[in-house]
Amino acid sequence: MADHASPSTAKLYTVTGAAAVIGSGAAQRYVYRGGVFTDEGVKPEQIEHLKSVNLIADHVADTSQEVTLPDGDPTEQWTVVQLRKYAADNSISLGSATTKADIAAAIIAAKADSDTSGTGTAGGAPGA
Incomplete structure (x- = not known):
C-alpha cells in the first residue's frame, strides 16, 4: 500500500511556520518558511498534523x-x-x-x- 500521492496527483504545500520536518526515516528533510514541497512520500496523517498546527498551508501560486x-x-x-x-x-x-x-x-x-x-x-x- 502506497503512503504517498502519485506524480499526477501530487499536491503542493508552503511552509508557513519557521520550519517543518517533512517525511520520515532516511527521506526526512527540513523545509523552511516559504519553502514549497510536494506531498510525495509524505503520509497524509503528517500533512494533516502539520496543517493543524499551522506549520504548512496549501500552496498558492x-x-x-x-x-x-x-x-x-x-x-x-x-x-x-x-x-x-x-x-x-x-x-x-x-x-x-x-x-x-x-x-x-x-x-x-x-x-x-x-x-x-x-x-x-x-x-x-x-x-x-
Missing part, C-alpha cells in the same frame, strides 16, 4: 509576476523559480527536490526518461 523561461532545455543556470515553472508546465514531478541542483537534476532525469520512452512531454515541438 504567485501570479503577481510573470516568469519568463530561457530558450532551450533547463540548466543549473536557470533560477529556482524558472526551474519550478518549467517542471509545473511540463507535468514533471520534483519529488523531494528542494535545492536548485536537485530540482535541475530531477528535471533533467525526467526529460531523459521521457526521451528514452519515446513519450515526450507536452510542450513545444522538438527543435523549436
Whole structure:
C-alpha cells in the first residue's frame, strides 16, 4: 500500500511556520518558511498534523509576476523559480527536490526518461 500521492496527483504545500520536518526515516528533510514541497512520500496523517498546527498551508501560486523561461532545455543556470515553472508546465514531478541542483537534476532525469520512452512531454515541438 502506497503512503504517498502519485506524480499526477501530487499536491503542493508552503511552509508557513519557521520550519517543518517533512517525511520520515532516511527521506526526512527540513523545509523552511516559504519553502514549497510536494506531498510525495509524505503520509497524509503528517500533512494533516502539520496543517493543524499551522506549520504548512496549501500552496498558492504567485501570479503577481510573470516568469519568463530561457530558450532551450533547463540548466543549473536557470533560477529556482524558472526551474519550478518549467517542471509545473511540463507535468514533471520534483519529488523531494528542494535545492536548485536537485530540482535541475530531477528535471533533467525526467526529460531523459521521457526521451528514452519515446513519450515526450507536452510542450513545444522538438527543435523549436
